[in-house]
Amino acid sequence: YLALSGHSAGIAPSTDAREGTPIIPRLPVEHRASVEALLALPVATATGPQPLGRFVRVEEGVRESSRVRKNLRPAIYVTGDVAGEIESPVYAILDMNRKLDAVRIAGAEIARYNAVQPDRLDELAMKWDGEWQVTIEVFRDLGLAFAGVLLLIYALVVGWFQSFRVPLVIMAPIPLTLIGILPGHAISGAFFTATSMIGMIALAGIIVRNSILLVDFIQLAQARGRPLADAVIEAGTVRFRPIALTAAAVVVGGLVMVLDPIFQGLAVALISGAVVATLLTMVVVPLLYWELARRDTNGNYIGRQKNGVGGSDETAADHLQRIELTTGAATA
Structure with a gap:
């Protein structure tokens, strides 16, 4: 299990994210990508390292996959997390929507739902959920x-x-x-x-x-x-x-x-x-x-006498000019 999936050995600080990166030691991909590579893994024994293939037998078979439904409708869940420079789900999903616009399956566009569940079984649809x-x-x-x-x-x-x-x-x-x-x-x-x-x-x-x-x-x-x-x-x-x-x-x-x-x-x-x-x-x-x-x-009409501007036909501009002249005369 440790050779294939690994186990967290600590957290490495990251310069471009608020949360650190988990440290998970495990075998390289080429040593765990095939059955032969797995059978060749050394196992510690009393007489020294021995290949795993000496102790196990490989049997091929078909295992039924789990069927997931939501509201009695078939569903496939795809999960992910947002990290890095853009940690807000709004910007990440808007960017993914732009990329999904170019995706076609059997010539049809993927219908996307945000606030409601898909209500049709004859269309390929997805719903943004979670956060x-x-x-x-x-x-x-x-x-x-x-x-x-x-x-x-x-x-x-x-x-x-x-x-x-x-x-x-x-x-x-x-x-x-x-x-x-x-x-x-x-x-x-x-x-x-x-x-x-x-x-x-x-x-x-x-x-x-x-x-x-x-x-x-x-x-x-x-x-x-x-x-x-x-x-x-x-x-x-x-x-x-x-x-x-x-x-x-x-x-x-x-x-x-x-x-x-x-x-x-x-x-x-x-x-x-x-x-x-x-x-x-x-x-x-x-x-x-x-x-x-x-x-x-x-x-x-602008600035008649009822508005407090002097004179029946005096405009607001004339009134402001008269105020400036009066102020200048008083200062002098």
Whole structure:
């Protein structure tokens, strides 16, 4: 048994994988590939080494193979493990799917299933199972949880601002997190895993909080009589520091996990998503709110007096220019 199958004698450290390589001493292939080679194996006896063929007799026969079925259907199990540079099953199976696209058996393509079992007996099919099945279920559940979080956030913001459109402005930066998360994973070489999805869900709440700070400041400034254009500009100026500090806190917290093999995706998603989405939020949310507010008040016309811009036909650009001139005169 030891000559043919070997036995683990230890673990050798590996430079390209997190787990070591087992050390299994056994005979070379040429000494265990034929019956004659096996019969010639020396066996220790009292009179010295003797060939194994002196003590055994070879009989040829046919042994029935085991028949495996799943859900009363014939099945063949092929198992394997992922190791090396790519340890995430997602990337490995996607690569194997590309190679299986070129495989034809009797001129037919192999049908592949991911979440369900094959339901036909007249086709050659395979189903990815094991860790891939777990991965699909986790991403599915997290996707549903993300959708539920978005609905809950929308309901809460609607209740606070008493508007059905303002929450859309507040939640607009949530998709912008992908602009940071996906390139962040590509640059860092981290795999997009379930923990990355958890980071996306966590970022949704953080980004919405930043948007609420901006919109709430704009509305409070308008309530005090500030023009819409001034309120939008002041919101970006005054609220930039607390929003930037929030992003910095997220980055510092993510740095603690960035080297962890399990939570690396969470850290990369939080860091890259928070930085990029915060910068875009400071631009997108004020602009969207300004556009929404001016249309609600004056139809398709920019900056009428009801918006707080001086003069019945004065545009927002004229108003901002007047502010700059007034500021320059006051400074002089």
